[in-house]
Amino acid sequence: MATTVERSQRLLRIIQRLDVRIDAAMELAAEVIATEARKNVQRSPRGGRTYEKYNPRRTHKASKAGESPATDTGQLVRSITTTVDYRAKTFKLIASAQIAPYARALEYGTSDGRIAARPFMRPALIAKRDKALEIMAKAVNQALGDARNGNI
Secondary structure, three states, rough: OOOOHHHHHHHHHHHHHHHHHHHHHHHHHHHHHHHHHHHHHHHOOOOOOOEEOOOOOOEEOOOOOOOOOOOHHHHHHHHHHHHHHHOOOOOEEOOOOOOOOOHHHHHOOOOOOOOOOOHHHHHHHHHHHHHHHHHHHHHHHHHHHHHHHOOO
């Protein structure tokens, strides 16, 4: 018969395994959403104006208001990252202002109306929300199943 100490140790191992699995699932879920945001920029319909750009010289077909921004130099795509707060069990999807300082203006538009919103992050979250939740639920269920089967 298991002692109270043995049960407590087993419970602690179960909690630790659950914690590890949730952390890994959060990383995966965050990356699924970030990948969708990157794809939104890379696959934008480009229904806006065409510009001649310089340095380097190129032609750029922009997105129209409401569409995800059309990629030009790739900086916006490279700026999309995730951070996970393991303690709080949360993650953030970030477009780094150091890489693409215009990311916020594209996502929300500007208050002066010069740039209309071209959201790419929020649509990614909406599109992949259920997948992210599924990843998290699967991790929890697998850890609890292992605990029930004595695999922890």
